[in-house]
Amino acid sequence: MRLPRVKFEHRPHRYEDGTIRIGGEIYGIAAEIADPYGWAWTALTLMDGTRSLDEIIERLRLAHPELPDPESIVEQLAATRYVEDAAAVPPAGLSERERDRYSRNHAFFRTVDIVPRGHGWETQLRLKSARVVVLGLGGTGCHAAWALAAVGVGTIHCVDPDLVELSNLNRQVLYGEGDVGRPKAEAAVARLRTVNSDISVTGERRHIGSRRELDELIAGYDALALCADRPTGHDIRVWANRACAAAGIPWAGGGYNGPLVTVGCFAPGAGACYECLSSGEEARRHPGTPVDLGGPGVIATSAGVSGQLVAHALLGLLTGVPVPPVGTIQGVNLIAADHHVWVRHPPRPGCPVCGTRADGSEHNSMHRMTEIDAGRANRTRP
Amino acid sequence: MNTNEHETEAVDEAVVPAKTTITIRLLDKIETTTSSNSVGN
Numbered sequence A: 001m002r003l004p005r006v007k008f009e010h011r012p013h014r015y016e017d018g019t020i021r022i023g024g025e026i027y028g029i030a031a032e033i034a035d036p037y038g039w040a041w042t043a044l045t046l047m048d049g050t051r052s053l054d055e056i057i058e059r060l061r062l063a064h065p066e067l068p069d070p071e072s073i074v075e076q077l078a079a080t081r082y083v084e085d086a087a088a089v090p091p092a093g094l095s096e097r098e099r100d101r102y103s104r105n106h107a108f109f110r111t112v113d114i115v116p117r118g119h120g121w122e123t124q125l126r127l128k129s130a131r132v133v134v135l136g137l138g139g140t141g142c143h144a145a146w147a148l149a150a151v152g153v154g155t156i157h158c159v160d161p162d163l164v165e166l167s168n169l170n171r172q173v174l175y176g177e178g179d180v181g182r183p184k185a186e187a188a189v190a191r192l193r194t195v196n197s198d199i200s201v202t203g204e205r206r207h208i209g210s211r212r213e214l215d216e217l218i219a220g221y222d223a224l225a226l227c228a229d230r231p232t233g234h235d236i237r238v239w240a241n242r243a244c245a246a247a248g249i250p251w252a253g254g255g256y257n258g259p260l261v262t263v264g265c266f267a268p269g270a271g272a273c274y275e276c277l278s279s280g281e282e283a284r285r286h287p288g289t290p291v292d293l294g295g296p297g298v299i300a301t302s303a304g305v306s307g308q309l310v311a312h313a314l315l316g317l318l319t320g321v322p323v324p325p326v327g328t329i330q331g332v333n334l335i336a337a338d339h340h341v342w343v344r345h346p347p348r349p350g351c352p353v354c355g356t357r358a359d360g361s362e363h364n365s366m367h368r369m370t371e372i373d374a375g376r377a378n379r380t381r382p
Numbered sequence B: 001m002n003t004n005e006h007e008t009e010a011v012d013e014a015v016v017p018a019k020t021t022i023t024i025r026l027l028d029k030i031e032t033t034t035s036s037n038s039v040g041n
Helices: A039-046 A053-063 A070-078 A096-101 A103-112 A122-129 A139-151 A184-195 A211-218 A233-247 A274-284 A300-319 B003-015
Strands: A004-006 A020-022 A031-033 A083-085 A131-135 A155-160 A200-205 A223-226 A251-257 A260-266 A328-333 A340-343 A370-373 A376-379 B024-026
Touching (some): A039 A053, A039 A070, A096 A103, A122 A300, A131 A139, A131 A211, A139 A184, A139 A251, A184 A200, A233 A251, A233 A260, A233 A274, A251 A300
Parallel strands (some): A131 A155, A131 A223, A155 A200
Antiparallel strands (some): A004 A083, A020 A031
């Protein structure tokens, strides 16, 4: 790091007792630094992007001659998420137009990133190189695909077998009245290309009727957004779970049951898989209680939350920013503000997708090492 | 007693001074406040 600078969004504040608040006031970002002698405060104040590390250390030494090792304080602070390199040059992989288009993304990712970066565009570059399949272009899929296109995922492939119907227009944001009767995939691709012409959007009218067909569909892609509920909500998710594990790619699947909106976030080799979470939830269900997938009730807001949560989970899976909640289902209950869904279950021993053998060793036949390195899903193909 | 081993340890301690560390404590959920936000226009 050549010219350390405290990020604008994380500018520090000092309390009367000397404690420093940095990173604002949001859980997961903000922090407090105990600083009874003012050493950290001086160092942070000097980190304004105009001085090198050596210059900051020297000035800190002059300001606090009692401090035995000012370089230690400076190095620790420079290694936090709150500091960036003012000398970092924007990457050549993004045009000036893209840097303008995604400037708010840049500020957001810079705020929530827990890993110190150089120019802060690393997350956007990862999105630009990402290839995602969106399966299902209904209420959830429309919002998910729109978000992925708007945020700058470089390649998006949209798949759905249906035609646009009038009753879709209460929530399926990619279609207008003129699209009724038109294949959803065709209309969605046309709309998404107007949202972002700097990315590649393709699509096909296609029904996925088997695990094998899903294997073929996701081949060569980096992640799957599962926004389809046929054949039956559970079956298609089991196919996705196994197909993505075999391909070594992460996936997110969302949906709603009336006002209860949930999204699952999964990556091979990291945390429980969908089938283990589903099994854990099944074990919590009162015996004899029928599975309730909900009726046809859905509005723009519930579909929107569902699709946006899927897209948000995928951003984390693709880039590590923010760190994705792998192996969990999260969600909200739109009629109960105090109900936040947060489902976690351990992998089942012997699970063919994510579990361990009876002797505790990892299951080899399906194992794909997926590192969440700074949250990034790096897959290693067999 | 192995004298050489003892001397080696003594040298190591002499050349690696204790670093001054700072403690960074992440805020807890209950400390998050929501009095202001932005609409992003």
